[in-house]
């Protein structure tokens with residue numbers, strides 16, 4: 001699981017980020033190329049564009065699930081369980097949180 005403390009400063013401001021555990025495997029860039037790109041100076045991925053469309057959010061969530069080292073984080077909104085399903089239903093914003 002990504003850690004806010006390890007968030008790379010090169011990420012675009014916003015809820016989605018890559019942390020310093022990234023091993024530069026290319027999965028996220030391949031999955032969501034409009035969200036993730038390589039930081040050539042540092043040899044890792046970063047979020048260069050925060051997901052805006054439902055499609056981008058879905059692909060970012062898919063990348064987060066697939067990241068082999070759990071280096072992708074989302075600070076803002078819950079990733080729906082069916083994020084990898086094209087028929088993921090929209091759900092009303094629910095303020096109940098088990099975060100503690």
Ligand code: SF4
Nearest residue numbers: 022023025026028067
């Ligand atoms: S999938 Fe994870 S480890 Fe691979 S490049 Fe993306 S953030 Fe880095």
